[in-house]
Amino acid sequence: MAIVAGIDIGNATTETALARVDGRKVTFLSTGIKATTGIKGTLQNIAGLRSSLGMALEKAGFRHDEYGAVDVIRLNQAAPVIGDVAMETVTETIVTESTMIGHNPSTPGGVGVGLGLTVAFEKLRDLPPEEAAIPIIEAKHDYELAASEIKDAISRGVRVTAAICQSDDGVLIANRLPCVIPIVDEVSAIDRVPLGMHCCVEVAPPGRVIELLANPYDIATLFGLSPEETKHIVPVARALVGNRSAVVIRTPLGEVKERRIPAGELYIIGPQGKRTVNVEDGADDIQKTILACYPVDNIFGQPGTNVGGMMERVRRTMSDLTEIPIADVYIRDLLAVDTLVPQKVVGGVAGEFSLESGVALAVMVKTEELPMQKLAAAISRELGVKVEVGGVEADMAIRGALTTPGTKPPIAILDLGAGSSDASFMKTDGSVALTHLAGAGNMVNTIIASELGFEDTELAEAIKRNPLCRVESAFHIRQEDGTVRFFSEPLDPSAYGRVSLLHDGDILQPLMLPHINVERVRATRRKAKQEVFVKNAIRALEQVAPSNNIRLVDYVVLVGGSAKDFEIANMITDALARYGIVAGRGNIRSTEGPRNAVATGLVLSSVANGS
Amino acid sequence: MSVFSVWFGQVGTPSALPEKKPAIWLITDPSCPEDAARKVADGCEEEGTPLAWDVRQGSASDLAREACLSSHLETGIGIGPDGTAAIALVSVSEKPYIEMTSGAADEKRLRWLGQAAARITKSQPIPPRSENALMTPLKAEEPKNAQTDKQPAGEEAEKELLTRMLTEVLLNGILKGGGLK
Numbered sequence A: 001m002a003i004v005a006g007i008d009i010g011n012a013t014t015e016t017a018l019a020r021v022d023g024r025k026v027t028f029l030s031t032g033i034k035a036t037t038g039i040k041g042t043l044q045n046i047a048g049l050r051s052s053l054g055m056a057l058e059k060a061g062f063r064h065d066e067y068g069a070v071d072v073i074r075l076n077q078a079a080p081v082i083g084d085v086a087m088e089t090v091t092e093t094i095v096t097e098s099t100m101i102g103h104n105p106s107t108p109g110g111v112g113v114g115l116g117l118t119v120a121f122e123k124l125r126d127l128p129p130e131e132a133a134i135p136i137i138e139a140k141h142d143y144e145l146a147a148s149e150i151k152d153a154i155s156r157g158v159r160v161t162a163a164i165c166q167s168d169d170g171v172l173i174a175n176r177l178p179c180v181i182p183i184v185d186e187v188s189a190i191d192r193v194p195l196g197m198h199c200c201v202e203v204a205p206p207g208r209v210i211e212l213l214a215n216p217y218d219i220a221t222l223f224g225l226s227p228e229e230t231k232h233i234v235p236v237a238r239a240l241v242g243n244r245s246a247v248v249i250r251t252p253l254g255e256v257k258e259r260r261i262p263a264g265e266l267y268i269i270g271p272q273g274k275r276t277v278n279v280e281d282g283a284d285d286i287q288k289t290i291l292a293c294y295p296v297d298n299i300f301g302q303p304g305t306n307v308g309g310m311m312e313r314v315r316r317t318m319s320d321l322t323e324i325p326i327a328d329v330y331i332r333d334l335l336a337v338d339t340l341v342p343q344k345v346v347g348g349v350a351g352e353f354s355l356e357s358g359v360a361l362a363v364m365v366k367t368e369e370l371p372m373q374k375l376a377a378a379i380s381r382e383l384g385v386k387v388e389v390g391g392v393e394a395d396m397a398i399r400g401a402l403t404t405p406g407t408k409p410p411i412a413i414l415d416l417g418a419g420s421s422d423a424s425f426m427k428t429d430g431s432v433a434l435t436h437l438a439g440a441g442n443m444v445n446t447i448i449a450s451e452l453g454f455e456d457t458e459l460a461e462a463i464k465r466n467p468l469c470r471v472e473s474a475f476h477i478r479q480e481d482g483t484v485r486f487f488s489e490p491l492d493p494s495a496y497g498r499v500s501l502l503h504d505g506d507i508l509q510p511l512m513l514p515h516i517n518v519e520r521v522r523a524t525r526r527k528a529k530q531e532v533f534v535k536n537a538i539r540a541l542e543q544v545a546p547s548n549n550i551r552l553v554d555y556v557v558l559v560g561g562s563a564k565d566f567e568i569a570n571m572i573t574d575a576l577a578r579y580g581i582v583a584g585r586g587n588i589r590s591t592e593g594p595r596n597a598v599a600t601g602l603v604l605s606s607v608a609n610g611s
Numbered sequence B: 001m002s003v004f005s006v007w008f009g010q011v012g013t014p015s016a017l018p019e020k021k022p023a024i025w026l027i028t029d030p031s032c033p034e035d036a037a038r039k040v041a042d043g044c045e046e047e048g049t050p051l052a053w054d055v056r057q058g059s060a061s062d063l064a065r066e067a068c069l070s071s072h073l074e075t076g077i078g079i080g081p082d083g084t085a086a087i088a089l090v091s092v093s094e095k096p097y098i099e100m101t102s103g104a105a106d107e108k109r110l111r112w113l114g115q116a117a118a119r120i121t122k123s124q125p126i127p128p129r130s131e132n133a134l135m136t137p138l139k140a141e142e143p144k145n146a147q148t149d150k151q152p153a154g155e156e157a158e159k160e161l162l163t164r165m166l167t168e169v170l171l172n173g174i175l176k177g178g179g180l181k
Helices: A045-059 A121-126 A143-155 A170-175 A216-223 A227-240 A283-292 A306-322 A372-383 A393-401 A441-452 A457-465 A518-544 A568-577 A597-609 B034-046 B060-070 B107-121 B131-135 B153-180
Strands: A002-009 A013-022 A025-035 A072-077 A081-089 A098-101 A112-120 A132-137 A163-165 A198-203 A245-250 A265-270 A273-278 A298-301 A330-344 A353-366 A386-392 A411-416 A420-426 A432-438 A468-471 A476-479 A484-486 A499-503 A507-510 A555-559 A582-585 B008-010 B024-028 B051-055 B075-079 B085-089 B098-100
Touching (some): A013 A045, A025 A045, A072 A393, A098 A227, A132 A143, A216 A227, A227 A245, A265 A306, A283 A518, A306 A330, A306 A353, A330 A518, A393 A411, A393 A420, A441 A457, B098 B107
Parallel strands (some): A072 A386
Antiparallel strands (some): A198 A245, A265 A273, A420 A432, A468 A499, A499 A507, B075 B085
């Protein structure tokens, strides 16, 4: 009789399965899961391994540091792959001919369109009658003063057609004027608004969006633009689409200077030689080219372009992580996903952003065999326990996955992790085909963060993992599926009216992001998961299935951290059902869900090996 | 007719709002000046919600409670004698929904009170209390330029724009000055 610990060191987590092995009889005692410390395969992993094993020991009734109770630790021969994600924009908005203010204050004042010359508020009283003026009101001026000065000017015959102000006073000023003019407020960098220029202000009625300033021909009409000039105004109009209020100021001295960043080409080297695909063609074309080049030897980006810089950055990161010389880093797979990237508009005044199209690229790099024997020796020294390196990770995952009730070989496993998506297929005779693909949980995070316009990866992870709701009153929320839930205690005022995440245990996390709603966040989250996981599931199965035909696979078991997600498994089940495949989230040993497959396999393989 | 009276009025005076008009109620301690009430009203008005004002004695939370019970929008604000303030909702009966322990004399805070109460009635997010947070722009990537030795596009264009604007302003000044002479 022996106590065996199977320990799986993954990119993100270190999982332990603790079992009592009595001849051929295996009794599982407990499991442990902790975050992996350091890059997998390095000596830094020991700290994470200690806490994961300790957790399992404690659950089995031992002391958490009673490592001596374990007779043998079995480690996985970790797959030598590391993934990375990067993001590049393909388009960009540069305002060259005009200045624009396209931000969306929550409460602009008045309504309508006003055309005139911008004038400093202090100069309003010196204007001659009949002049069409748009005063620029800084925050230091009180709204009462602003309103009375404008009223005076109007009574002297000055045509005040609109106003732009810095503080949130738009409605207050508009309510105090004898006539209705559009007022755009909350313009933070008001000192950068050029004075004495032709300017147009538009505020749409509540519930509507601007029409004139979002139409290039209307802008051309307002400012008398030539056909060439109209061409240059298009980025402005485009950036203003969907706003409730906007300002466009024409600066006639502007020299037209356009600069396009070449997105660049990808060179994919396969068995039949080199193929080229332009990143601007989009994710679908990139993916088709990669498929045509399978199995890929290496991927490069065109030097001097965005994608060239991006691929070099990836190589450098990988080289730093793995200590492989940069020339020997081979990118073996790439997943491209079309996405939107909010970019600061060059030439904007109020920090405007425009959603530019971009492409997210995940790459997978094969490294040398990880030095697991070295790690095993070090662990053995530190813990005083015999350590063995078990079989290949994919074999172990299949052994573990087969403990899911309702499965039998031939069976395919999709291991959906954080860094890569791995697939393996076991035939009835026990032989195994295996593939590692770029793109998994981390890529979903990158896409979510990019499309919603923030950088915090933890927030992206939280959005990925939790369903959404909107706090509608002090006592109730409306969840993303429309159901309403009431709470007995008043909800926190900071979450009031906000789109929030509903964590386990009914904990609300309000999202402090501007201009979002439940529908948009949900669509972004689901699209990112579809594009990465569903695409990868099909891609992976095509590679491991007999004669690359997905229909020949009967059972697919999803394992790994991302299979635990509340919707990814369903999306894949749905997508694969079309091929007549039984696909679903694994339930390792009928108790563990999709987790612990490799660790369980490691324990089971010790029996098969007779150790 | 002045538009102003529609947005703010004191109960029991000729300026009072029509009784049926949906409004947020504000009840202040007699020590609280009318200016403070007007600041709260500014916050409400900017959000498009009228404010009815009354003066009674009591603590901020008691006054807020009384106020919300009078309000058709079921939202009330109370300002106490000691610089404290509170927003109460009819639905939250045990205690005020939002409490401000000090600084109710500060102009910006008073306006925030009105804005927060108005947003609650509209079922919209309450703005953050700090002024700076209101202005924080969306975080996103600055346009960047890989593998070229040019300056980042953003800075370049920004500088250009500034120079252009300065030139414009100067030229304009000269032209206008010349014209007047």
